[in-house]
Amino acid sequence: MNSVLALATLAVLAWGHPGTHADAPAQFPLTEPETTWLQKYGKQIDLSYTGPLSFSHLPYARCLEDETQVFDIAILGMPFDTTVSYRPGARFGPFAIRSGSRRQSARGFTIPWGQSPYEQGMKIMDCGDIPVNAYDNAVAIDQMEVGYSTLLSRPSVADSGAKPPRIITLGGDHTIVLPILRALNKRYGHPISVIHFDAHFDTGQVHFHSTRSIGAVTHGSYFSVAQEEGLITNTSIHGGIRQKFGSMEDLKHDASVGFQVIATEDIDDLGLPEIVRRIRQRVGTTPVYLSLDIDVIEPGLAPATGTPEAGGWTVRELKRILRGLAGLNFVGADLVEVAPAYDFADVTGITAADLVHDFLNMLVSDAPPKPRDEL
Numbered sequence: 300m301n302s303v304l305a306l307a308t309l310a311v312l313a314w315g316h317p318g319t320h321a322d323a324p325a326q327f328p329l330t331e332p333e334t335t336w337l338q339k340y341g342k343q344i345d346l347s348y349t350g351p352l353s354f355s356h357l358p359y360a361r362c363l364e365d366e367t368q369v370f371d372i373a374i375l376g377m378p379f380d381t382t383v384s385y386r387p388g389a390r391f392g393p394f395a396i397r398s399g400s401r402r403q404s405a406r407g408f409t410i411p412w413g414q415s416p417y418e419q420g421m422k423i424m425d426c427g428d429i430p431v432n433a434y435d436n437a438v439a440i441d442q443m444e445v446g447y448s449t450l451l452s453r454p455s456v457a458d459s460g461a462k463p464p465r466i467i468t469l470g471g472d473h474t475i476v477l478p479i480l481r482a483l484n485k486r487y488g489h490p491i492s493v494i495h496f497d498a499h500f501d502t503g504q505v506h507f508h509s510t511r512s513i514g515a516v517t518h519g520s521y522f523s524v525a526q527e528e529g530l531i532t533n534t535s536i537h538g539g540i541r542q543k544f545g546s547m548e549d550l551k552h553d554a555s556v557g558f559q560v561i562a563t564e565d566i567d568d569l570g571l572p573e574i575v576r577r578i579r580q581r582v583g584t585t586p587v588y589l590s591l592d593i594d595v596i597e598p599g600l601a602p603a604t605g606t607p608e609a610g611g612w613t614v615r616e617l618k619r620i621l622r623g624l625a626g627l628n629f630v631g632a633d634l635v636e637v638a639p640a641y642d643f644a645d646v647t648g649i650t651a652a653d654l655v656h657d658f659l660n661m662l663v664s665d666a667p668p669k670p671r672d673e674l
Contacts, residue, residue: 347404363449374466376427380638452486465630483631491588498594563610575623587627589633
C-alpha cells in the first residue's frame with residue numbers, strides 16, 4: 300500500500316494537480332516577445348563556424364545561372380578527380396578549401412602583405428562550383444571549359460569591362476587546367492605563360508591513343524596536350540619539382556613543352572630571392588597563369604593530396620615566393636589536388652585557404668610588398 304501511495308504522489312508532482320490531463324494545454328498565457336531579434340541584437344551575422352559555406356564568407360551566388368552577377372575576381376570550384384593516377388578524392392577539394400577558410404573574413408589585413416585584398420576597390424565573390432559530370436571525362440572537361448568561359452565573358456566591375464575578370468579556381472585534380480587554358484586562349488586570343496608549382500612536371504608524354512582522345516588527358520599529361528593545342532608559351536616555368544623520372548628523355552620532353560625547371564632543393568642552393576627573380580625573369584610581362592598543386596608543399600605539412608612526394612617546400616617558403624610574384628600580369632590562378640580524405644585536423648584545407656588568400660592579394664597588387672624595414 301505504501302508503495303502505491305508513493306507512486307501516486309510522484310505522478311501528481313510530475314503531471315500537476317490531480318484531475319488534470321497530461322496532454323492539456325499550459326494554463327499560463329503565451330505572449331509575443333517584447334522585441335524581435337533584429338530590434339534587440341541586430342543582423343543575423345555568420346560566425347566563423349556558421350553560415351553558408353562560401354570562401355572566407357564572401358558574397359555567394361550561382362553565377363553560371365545568374366547572368367546578372369559581375370565581379371573583378373571570382374572564386375570557382377571544379378570538383379573533378381577522375382583522371383588521377385594514384386589516390387582519388389580531390390573532388391572534395393573545393394569544399395575542404397572553403398571549410399578551411401571559415402576563420403577568414405573581410406578582416407583580411409596581414410602584416411606581410413601590408414593590406415587586405417578586400418579593400419583594394421575590387422569586387423570579389425564566390426561563384427560556387429561547376430556541376431561536373433562524374434562518369435564521363437569528355438563531358439566533364441567540356442563543362443569546365445564552358446563554365447569558365449561563361450564567367451570570363453562577364454564585364455569586370457573596377458575596370459568597367461575594359462579587362463576580363465579573373466578567376467581563382469579550387470580543384471579538383473590538375474587536369475582542370477586544360478579546360479581553363481582553352482577558355483583563356485579563346486578569351487585572350489593568344490598563348491599564356493604558366494607558373495606551375497608542383498612536385499611533378501605534368502608534361503607526361505602520351506604513349507597511347509591520340510592527344511585528341513580523352514583517355515590521353517590525365518593530371519600528369521595535360522600540359523603536353525595544351526602545348527600541342529598552342530595554349531601555352533615556351534616561357535613557362537615549374538617550381539618545386541622533385542618527382543622520380545624514367546630517364547633524361549623526360550626532362551628533354553618537358554623542355555620541349557616550354558618549361559624551365561626550379562627543383563625543390565634549388566631553394567637551398569639559390570635562396571628565396573633568386574627563386575623569385577628567375578620566375579619573374581622567365582615570364583616577364585606576358586599574360587601569366589598561376590597553377591599550384593598542394594603537393595608542392597612538404598607532405599608532413601599538407602598531407603591531404605593524391606600523389607605525395609617527400610621533401611617539399613614549407614608553407615612559409617611558398618607564401619614568401621607568392622608575395623614576390625605580385626605585380627605580374629596574372630590572368631588567373633588555381634589551387635588543386637587537395638584530397639581531404641587524407642587530411643589530419645584539416646591542416647591541408649586550412650593551408651590551402653590561406654594560400655588562396657595570398658592569391659587574392661597577389662592579384663590586386665601592382666608590386667610585391669616592401670620589406671618591413673623599408674616601410
